[in-house]
Amino acid sequence: TWGRVKQQLLEAVGRNDYANWIEPLQLKKVDNGVAHFSVPTSFMANWVSRNFADQILMHLKASKVPASRVDFKVEVARPAQDAPTEATAAPVEQTSALATSTPEVEVADLPSAPLDARFTFDNFVVGKPNELAHAAARRVGEGGPVTFNPLFLYGGVGLGKTHLMHAIAHEIKQRDPEARVLYLSAEQFMYRFVQALRDRQMMDFKQLFRSVDVLMVDDVQFIAGKDSTQEEFFHTFNALVDQGKQIIISADRAPGEIKDLEDRIKSRLQCGLVVDLHPTDYELRLGILQTKAENYRTQYPGLVFAEGVLEFLAHRITTNVRVLEGALMRLFAFASLVGREITMDLAQECLADILKASDRKVTVEEIQRRVSEHYSIRLSDMIGPKRVRVIARPRQVAMYLSKQLTSRSLPEIGRRFGGRDHTTVMHGVRRIEELQTTDSQMFEDVEMLRRALEG
């Protein structure tokens, strides 16, 4: 029955959400009106329960499953040295994630954020772009005398910072189960800090954070501009370093480049080892795909990849590893539903949106060129000062398309239009939005340009 319900859910939520959130669910039992599911991570438990519980319940009922409530339990695969996969590792029951509706799961006395059991060193594929970060993380995970303190990992979205941090935590805990490892995001740090202030529990807060052996703070750029949180973070940091405790930090950019972060914190962050994760290259992407595909094959033994499909994906999806993984997950889910071999055609059909999005990166410069050609004005007038309408209007069209087709922010777009202010850009964008509803020529022009640019 669950198979049939899943099929209905696939139709209801779409392939993408299905692959990410529904497919990994396992219906364990239905008992006293409660449908018990297991999920691989507590994050997933939270997310699914918040976003999909109603729909799941509805479809269960429609299929005459006697359930009036759903419950998601985290079943963590124990991170082990010998290449664990979700399918083979022994599941360990964790405390129920959501039945009690508390957002934080792992408690004991250390309020560490839950660790993803799949984020181990064994599951981390090493290539040129990440080998230094990986080596540094491994070294810190091995323990011994604290050499790199703090270890500062930085890099773009989806390149493996969180994965490496969790891997370090798993490693340390495995070697020394008594070790007090506290992993949390900078956001959670702030949240706890504010809560402690509000509840007048600052003493407890300080004591707690100063009593850990290893402190890991993920995405530290989040506390930029949050003055009192920074202050507290700074003191925590210093106290731990003084005690010779290990600190591991991640951010989306180098310490010196985090705006609105106090200088003394920047220099503190820089005084250990700073390593970055570079954007992936083709070999690394292929390696990651091969590893993950291998893991999937233990779950779906019947599924085969046609020659060249993984290579194709590694070529075409260059944004971040999370997108790459999502694509693979979706392919497997889809292929397992329809029972087809994963061919190039299937990949193109099933991943059309992802492929398109990561396919062509339209630049503001390209947009300016196309638009000026279309309206027969000079390219230099795009960035020049002229304000006559025959020039200003095409410029606004180019601004509008830049906003629509690139990921640039308004100030960034303004800079590329001869240093114009972001409010000017915003005004231009709005103007073209309006005109498209009243002026059919404008509508056609914009549509044509958009199609030409998107290719």
Ligand code: ADP
């Ligand atoms: P970040 O924290 O840098 O944004 P994550 O650590 O969350 O990125 O990684 C995004 C996803 O990509 C995760 O599922 C992670 O397991 C996977 N991933 C990233 N790099 C690698 C790698 N080198 N090998 C295997 N999986 C990876």
Ligand code: MG
């Ligand atoms: Mg992260």
